[in-house]
Amino acid sequence: MIVTIDGVAASGKSSVSGGVARALGIPYVSSGLLYRAATLLGLDAGLDLGDPGALLAHLSSHPVRLEPLAEGNRVWRADRELTDDLHSTRVDKGVSVVAAHPQVRAWVDDQLRALPEPFVAEGRDMGTAVFPHAQHKFYLTASARIRAERRAKERPDDIPDIEAALIRRDELDANQIAPAADAQVLDTGPMTLDEVITTILRAVRA
Numbered sequence: 723m724i725v726t727i728d729g730v731a732a733s734g735k736s737s738v739s740g741g742v743a744r745a746l747g748i749p750y751v752s753s754g755l756l757y758r759a760a761t762l763l764g765l766d767a768g769l770d771l772g773d774p775g776a777l778l779a780h781l782s783s784h785p786v787r788l789e790p791l792a793e794g795n796r797v798w799r800a801d802r803e804l805t806d807d808l809h810s811t812r813v814d815k816g817v818s819v820v821a822a823h824p825q826v827r828a829w830v831d832d833q834l835r836a837l838p839e840p841f842v843a844e845g846r847d848m849g850t851a852v853f854p855h856a857q858h859k860f861y862l863t864a865s866a867r868i869r870a871e872r873r874a875k876e877r878p879d880d881i882p883d884i885e886a887a888l889i890r891r892d893e894l895d896a897n898q899i900a901p902a903a904d905a906q907v908l909d910t911g912p913m914t915l916d917e918v919i920t921t922i923l924r925a926v927r928a
């Protein structure tokens with residue numbers, strides 16, 4: 723079984739996926755972490771993020787491994803853990819450029835499709851491009867202001883700056899953030915995290 727949870731930036735995808743996965747006793751897979759890892763490694767190596775050839779060459783000589791645990795995904799490059807460095811403002815700013823390269827998307831998709839079922843997969847195009855055959859699909863949304871207010875509790879930046887950055891990232895990600903035709907769309911603005919998780923679990927178990 724595959725459950726997909728897609729949505730706009732900071733809509734709660736990883737928190738919700740983690741809660742759903744823990745309740746079902748299966749792992750969740752955060753696809754965005756692979757795009758973030760590609761970006762971090764590109765930035766650290768001083769590469770031009772607009773050059774997919776250079777990025778792919780660097781990624782193949784520095785293999786990245788996603789560990790999809792129910793209690794939280796971890797990302798490794800050899801024995802260096804990258805996880806804690808993936809949610810910085812500099813990675814947020816560069817990641818959409820990296821994710822726009824078809825070659826990088828194929829690098830991510832190949833790793834995701836090699837994972838053993840069952841799992842909950844979260845991202846932008848899990849229910850559309852990567853796992854169109856998934857049994858249960860959800861799409862999370864909320865206003866940019868609400869998302870920025872939530873994110874401000876985890877980042878040092880001001881709410882208006884966070885909001886502008888989220889809107890910008892959604893624009894840059896527009897090619898891959900349409901909900902699947904068979905996805906249930908949830909506006910999480912008026913919902914608590916627990917309410918979102920319970921709504922999804924009810925649909926999956928029905």
Ligand SMILES: Nc1ncnc2c1ncn2[C@@H]1O[C@H](COP(=O)(O)OP(=O)(O)OP(=O)(O)O)[C@@H](O)[C@H]1O
Nearest residue numbers: 731732733734735736737738872873910913914915
């Ligand atoms: N329904 C909700 N009610 C209140 N807070 C929420 C809700 N959903 C998510 N949050 C909070 O919003 C923040 C962003 O959530 P999360 O990191 O899960 O989003 P995301 O979609 O995975 O983000 P990104 O796209 O940047 O990876 C977190 O602090 C999370 O606890």
Ligand SMILES: Nc1ccn([C@@H]2O[C@H](COP(=O)(O)O)[C@@H](O)[C@H]2O)c(=O)n1
Nearest residue numbers: 753754757817818821845846847891895
């Ligand atoms: N399926 C996906 C997942 C992510 N991306 C790109 O990665 C960025 C970071 O993702 P988060 O889920 O951690 O916010 C996101 O802004 C996209 O550029 C993607 O393209 N497809």
